[in-house]
Amino acid sequence: MTTQSRTAPAATAQAVATGAAVRNLTLATIGFMVNFWAWALLGPLGPGAKERLGLSFAAQSLLVAVPVLVGSLGRVPVGALTDRFGARVMFPLVSLATVVPVLTLGFVQSSYWAMIVAGFFLGIGGTAFAVGVPLVSGWYPRARRGFALGVFGVGMGGTAIANFSTVRLAQAYGVATPFLLVAAVLVGYAAVAVVLLRDAPGQRAGGSALRRTAAVARLAVTWQLCFLYAVGFGGFVAFSVYLPAYLRTAYHLGQNDAALRTAGFVVLAVSARRGGGGLPDRLHPVPVLVGCFTAVAVLAIVQAFQPPLVPLATVAFLGMAAFLGAASGAVFALVGKVAPADKVGAVTGLVGAAGGLGGFVPPLVMGAVYGGQHSYAIGLMLLSDVALAAAVYTGVKMAGLARGDAVAPATQAAGAAARTRGRPARVTG
Numbered sequence: 001m002t003t004q005s006r007t008a009p010a011a012t013a014q015a016v017a018t019g020a021a022v023r024n025l026t027l028a029t030i031g032f033m034v035n036f037w038a039w040a041l042l043g044p045l046g047p048g049a050k051e052r053l054g055l056s057f058a059a060q061s062l063l064v065a066v067p068v069l070v071g072s073l074g075r076v077p078v079g080a081l082t083d084r085f086g087a088r089v090m091f092p093l094v095s096l097a098t099v100v101p102v103l104t105l106g107f108v109q110s111s112y113w114a115m116i117v118a119g120f121f122l123g124i125g126g127t128a129f130a131v132g133v134p135l136v137s138g139w140y141p142r143a144r145r146g147f148a149l150g151v152f153g154v155g156m157g158g159t160a161i162a163n164f165s166t167v168r169l170a171q172a173y174g175v176a177t178p179f180l181l182v183a184a185v186l187v188g189y190a191a192v193a194v195v196l197l198r199d200a201p202g203q204r205a206g207g208s209a210l211r212r213t214a215a216v217a218r219l220a221v222t223w224q225l226c227f228l229y230a231v232g233f234g235g236f237v238a239f240s241v242y243l244p245a246y247l248r249t250a251y252h253l254g255q256n257d258a259a260l261r262t263a264g265f266v267v268l269a270v271s272a273r274r275g276g277g278g279l280p281d282r283l284h285p286v287p288v289l290v291g292c293f294t295a296v297a298v299l300a301i302v303q304a305f306q307p308p309l310v311p312l313a314t315v316a317f318l319g320m321a322a323f324l325g326a327a328s329g330a331v332f333a334l335v336g337k338v339a340p341a342d343k344v345g346a347v348t349g350l351v352g353a354a355g356g357l358g359g360f361v362p363p364l365v366m367g368a369v370y371g372g373q374h375s376y377a378i379g380l381m382l383l384s385d386v387a388l389a390a391a392v393y394t395g396v397k398m399a400g401l402a403r404g405d406a407v408a409p410a411t412q413a414a415g416a417a418a419r420t421r422g423r424p425a426r427v428t429g
Contacts, residue, residue, distance in 0.1 A: 071126020079349020232360015
């Protein structure tokens with residue numbers, strides 16, 4: 001009788017905790033998706049803006065790359081602020097802040113520089129990633145964290161929604177329509193998040209956001225993860241924002257056709273990211289990453305020769321989508337395993353910024369190279385070189401990082417000892 005009376009409340013508490021984890025994972029994924037939908041609005045419209053405003057290839061590339069840059073750099077302070085104030089505060093705040101540039105973009109389509117300025121602030125939507133990762137990591141135990149972050153990564157599908165809907169809505173109902181719709185969805189999500197979203201018990205940390213960021217910047221593992229994520233997620237971001245322009249220029253597709261094919265690329269990458277996040281829970285993550293980066297390198301070489309769109313180019317792009325998505329998920333599964341529990345947001349901010357920056361540079365390079373050489377081959381060969389370098393680095397230098405279960409407790413212990421002494425942790429590995 002006594003044993004049953006003690007076991008029942010424990011089982012009930014566990015069920016409540018599991019339900020709360022699922023609810024918050026669902027809300028975080030939706031928030032990520034909605035904000036990424038907003039963040040990706042300019043990509044499908046870039047080719048049309050080029051033709052309408054008479055832009056050069058470089059100017060078009062800058063237009064779609066500016067939100068990527070701001071969203072990337074903004075993840076550093078937003079991740080640290082999430083550690084301090086919690087996702088319950090930061091998710092609604094980021095969503096509402098994104099509404100302003102979204103609405104502005106709906107009415108400044110005739111001015112290139114107005115779109116650049118609005119696109120700068122549109123980057124705020126890209127920082128939602130650094131809010132969701134610490135929230136999800138706090139609700140799930142280490143053994144299930146890779147799976148949970150893989151599910152959260154489905155939020156990247158917001159980019160696919162943008163590619164599926166933006167051009168169609170603009171052509172059918174007017175250029176302002178997709179922006180008005182996204183603004184309304186952002187406001188609705190912010191209201192729901194305020195009511196239902198909860199931070200994990202004991203997740204928020206006190207102290208200065210700047211000091212926490214500086215502390216995690218001292219960790220060697222942070223910069224190792226930054227490099228891998230810059231290649232994996234950066235490659236995905238670069239293709240998701242620049243592929244419509246590439247397909248229109250290289251294969252002479254219509255604007256809507258190019259956007260729909262890009263949406264297919266994104267959907268496959270999102271699906272693969274979930275698998276890439278779950279694999280490190282069961283398999284050694286180093287061969288997962290090595291295999292993904294090697295495959296990307298080979299497929300980029302194939303595409304550099306600009307094969308026929310059907311079937312070779314389609315297979316090459318969809319293959320790159322799958323392997324870049326899986327690599328992104330595997331890297332953030334490692335973040336959930338090796339980052340100190342009270343600094344996941346700060347680590348996420350730095351690693352997420354690196355991933356976004358990895359997506360900022362390639363569109364500019366592709367646009368500049370095509371403008372000078374009228375060929376995308378050089379840009380794709382550079383992608384192949386970088387992916388191959390990532391594969392070699394992962395296989396040779398990062399076997400220790402794969403032992404995340406061993407690294408993280410040591411890192412957390414060092415952090416606890418440092419907090420006891422009143423100064424931030426300094427751990428290398």
